[in-house]
Amino acid sequence: MNDATARVRLESMLSELDRSIGILRGDPAALRDRSAADAGSDLVDADRNQAMLEVATRHRRSVLEALRRIDDGCYGLCVDCGRPVPEGRLEARPEASRCVQCQSRRERRR
Template identity: 75%
Template sequence: MDAATARMRLESMLAELDRSINVLRGDPAAGRDRSLPDAGADLTDADRTRAMLDAASRQRTAVLAALRRLDDGGYGRCVDCGTLVPEGRLEARPEAARCVGCQSRTERRR
């Protein structure tokens, strides 16, 4: 993927993530009068919202790092081993920082 296309896709992803994060940070229950039995549902909703907010924040961090790699000239190279990240991987995940092998090793360590 060429640098201009990568930048456009990453900036679009960043804008969408920022919109999602702003929505998730809002208070969807504001102004609603919930009964005591609904308190459990509110807690479950809050947990789900927190998980989605955490995932969006992690992805936002990855997108910002990819934009920095674009600026530094390292985009498309694995941050661990330095080999080229396959084009198909970058098409599917423009924010990908690692080749498939290094990403697999990183995930197994978690």
């Protein structure tokens, strides 16, 4: 995926994440822009809401890091080993920062 395409996809993801985070936090501006379907899916459970907020915030951070890698000219290179991240992985997850092998190693250590 070229940098321009990646940037467009990442910026779109960032916009959606910001909207979702605003809704999860109860931001009045985000709530005003909700559709009727979104309004019907209010989260009642505070723990579930907090977990979703944490996931969205982590995802937002990874999108911002990917945009920085584009700016730095190293987008598409594994942050651990420096090898290219496979094109298919970037298509599926434009915010991916590691090749498959390094990501697998990282997940096994957790």
